[in-house]
Amino acid sequence: MKTGVDHGTRGGLLGAVEKLYRFATEQNDGKDRLDAIIASGDFDAIETVLGGFLVNLRNESACDAVDRERTWQTAVLFIHDVMDHLGRTTSAEMTRVQANLLRLQHLYGQIAPRPPKPPMPIRALPAVVVEDIYEQFNPMSERNPFRTETLRWRNYLIFLLMLHLGLRRGEVLILPADAIKEDFDPETGEDRHWINVVETLDEDPRSVAPSLKNAFSQRQLPIPKDLVTLADRYILNYRGQPGHAYLVNSQKGKPLALSSLAEVFAIITANLSERAKKALTDRGKSSVSPHDLRHTAAVGRLARYIKNGNDLETAIEKMRVFFGWSMMSQMPRHYARAYFATSTDDICAENFDIFVAALRDATGEQK
Known part of the structure; x- marks a missing residue:
């Protein structure tokens, strides 16, 4: 994660990461699994978690009209940074990890939670x-x-x-x-x-x-x-x-x-x-x-x-x-x-x- 950010921004970033962890745990019957799949480099499982997390954010935004784009981008960046760090073990491993990271970025990097729709106009006749x-x-x-x-x-x-x-x-x-x-x-x-x-x-x-x-x-x-x-x-x-x-x-x-x-x-x-x-x-x-x-x-x-x-x-x-x-x-x-x-x-x-x-x-x- 980025360093040199103010306290409020850091709290927001940590909150987004915590939300991602909480979602992954809820989807696994209350058992923590995100650390395990990140450590194992299981990109299929990571994509499943991120895809479900995106749908969850979109549903929440549809209900309360709150934009969660920053939460989504922070979650993707967190996965990217951690996998990037873990991929620096050998040059061969780094190449494999970077290739998968690029694939993840291609799949999810341009996707953000759907912006909340403006409220429907009041159409009762005067x-x-x-x-x-x-x-x-x-x-x-x-x-x-x-x-x-x-x-x-x-x-x-x-x-x-x-x-x-x-x-x-x-x-x-x-x-x-x-x-x-x-x-x-x-x-x-x-x-x-x-x-x-x-x-x-x-x-x-x-x-x-x-x-x-x-x-x-x-x-x-x-x-x-x-x-x-x-x-x-x-x-x-x-x-x-x-x-x-x-x-x-x-x-x-x-x-x-x-x-x-x-x-x-x-x-x-x-x-x-x-x-x-x-x-x-x-x-x-x-x-x-x-x-x-x-x-x-x-x-x-x-x-x-x-x-x-x-x-x-x-x-x-x-x-x-x-x-x-x-x-x-x-x-x-x-x-x-x-x-x-x-x-x-x-x-x-x-x-x-x-x-x-x-x-x-x-x-x-x-x-």
């Missing part, structure tokens, strides 16, 4: 944007940009399923017409409603067939009565009798395509108010996408869980189930960061009130 697209999607609004009454009610239903249930675009497009279920709850004395998000077994005629993202995407979600009323209205009055089982149709009575859904949001984006466009620009965005609604739904639901008295860990696990994330997904914690970094909790509470009021206004239902 309140002004949500209010603007609420107004556009409302079938009764003068700002609604869609030409026919059927399109207005269909797109309104899609919008609310995405914003308030956080459904992915593929999940919305594979919902069957009977996805919403109902049962009597003896504890409350009221009917309860839920929606089944499952992979369909029906033949899909779409050229690019939507599907669930993974096995965790299959789930049951509670659905508010107001949204049930809207879905019933769409099915009874606007869906018609198409030759397929999917909930939402194209204008020709076929299952709605992913490209057609993208066009709906392109139209909404084109008709945003100047104030809403500025709010998007301030967030580094130029358009509203279906997945933006899922991001917004996630932050809003986390806010509701916490306001209802759940601690953060419980709220995160509930989020995992509700949004169909795997046990390894870091997405719930990303939204926890978004929740604490902004006033989105207040925004989403206000938007939920808008949601209920708009639904009742559109369906003619009284409070």
Whole structure:
């Protein structure tokens, strides 16, 4: 190791070497082996230890966003220096050791633990944007940009399923017409409603067939009565009798395509108010996408869980189930960061009130 370094630097170097030794011991059932393989010149074993150590450092950096490049470089330098020293016994041995050291340097010298990724941007839509697209999607609004009454009610239903249930675009497009279920709850004395998000077994005629993202995407979600009323209205009055089982149709009575859904949001984006466009620009965005609604739904639901008295860990696990994330997904914690970094909790509470009021206004239902 280098001499002539200050106390703090020396401590850091020794800490890196100690970490390497500790890792090698843990990988050998608690038995120290690094000294033995260095002394024996077992370069295959040394490469195995260094390779595992590199993976370990990368995993740690991914978890805590701490750069461990210096730890890695110190470990490689330590192995190099010790082997170099041990290789000076004879000129023949020195040649062999130097050749292997060059091989190690070639394999590992340019590799450092992967730098930590910057935190994901907060993509929950600003309140002004949500209010603007609420107004556009409302079938009764003068700002609604869609030409026919059927399109207005269909797109309104899609919008609310995405914003308030956080459904992915593929999940919305594979919902069957009977996805919403109902049962009597003896504890409350009221009917309860839920929606089944499952992979369909029906033949899909779409050229690019939507599907669930993974096995965790299959789930049951509670659905508010107001949204049930809207879905019933769409099915009874606007869906018609198409030759397929999917909930939402194209204008020709076929299952709605992913490209057609993208066009709906392109139209909404084109008709945003100047104030809403500025709010998007301030967030580094130029358009509203279906997945933006899922991001917004996630932050809003986390806010509701916490306001209802759940601690953060419980709220995160509930989020995992509700949004169909795997046990390894870091997405719930990303939204926890978004929740604490902004006033989105207040925004989403206000938007939920808008949601209920708009639904009742559109369906003619009284409070």
